[in-house]
Amino acid sequence: MRINADFSQRVVVRPENREWVKSPANGVERMMLDRIGEEVARATTIVRFAPGSQFDAHTHGGGEEFFVLEGVFSDETGDYPAGTYVRNPIGTSHTPHTDDGCTIFVKLHQFDADDQEQFHIDTTKADFRPGSVPGLSVLPLHSVAGENVALVRWEPGTRFTRHRHWGGEEILVLEGTFQDEHGDYPAGTWLRSPHMSEHTPFSEGGCLIYVKTGHLTPDALPA
Incomplete structure (x- = not known):
């Protein structure tokens, strides 16, 4: 399958x-x-x-x-x-x-x-850390061999800079609506973006997402 x-x-x-x-x-x-x-x-x-x-x-x-x-x-x-x-x-x-x-x-x-x-x-009792842009906070969950897992909270109106995903990015939207130039992704949406893909994410209304990065490099994937 x-x-x-x-x-x-x-x-x-x-x-x-x-x-x-x-x-x-x-x-x-x-x-x-x-x-x-x-x-x-x-x-x-x-x-x-x-x-x-x-x-x-x-x-x-x-x-x-x-x-x-x-x-x-x-x-x-x-x-x-x-x-x-x-x-x-x-x-x-x-x-x-x-x-x-x-x-x-x-x-x-x-x-x-x-x-x-x-x-x-x-995660309901853990402390989030300030993110790299205003309105963003991060709860690291795990990091190993280039793979990183975290919860990321976006306050309403938060925008992130355009960036490239070395090793790809996987997102599950837990609350609210996550957005980028490709569309809007309400709670329950799952996204997988490949190695070296780019986007400019934001959230007008705020959201909470599960994020995993770095695990989709070609050498890390099954043949």
Whole structure:
């Protein structure tokens, strides 16, 4: 299976374009954003768990990174409410479940072998830092081998300078509307911009976005 598997192309998936498909687990549905492989795959996905649902125990052969969008996600290590960012490196395992239901944004099989730090961050209680332009604030989540992950908050009317994405850029809009010269992207929109792409982003009404950069260089991608 190959979904948005040409990483040299810009991709935008808006909430109205989402297509939910059933997973092997009862009560668990997936919106596949990009994917190379079948059930075990290099994948970026939004996963929706119905109340009381669970996934079978499994091992993360290529690592797992996820952000809880709604509800409470649970496993043997604890309960993770909306706003929690979690990294489970290669070789870790768990049995995910939820009591009341949840939705998560998850990336699988995209870890560097040397990236072995397992942790979680409750971003609702963490402190943002001032960004590089007025109105911008940043909460760094992870940085390794040229890859950087952060939440970025844009106050209404914030504008950023035109810049080029070395290693590409991936964005999930969590709140508000993110914008650039190519269009407007409301909450729930996922964007992937390729290596060396450029844009001039802004937000008229303000927004909060998940941002990942540096992970889309040609040598970092599957053949």
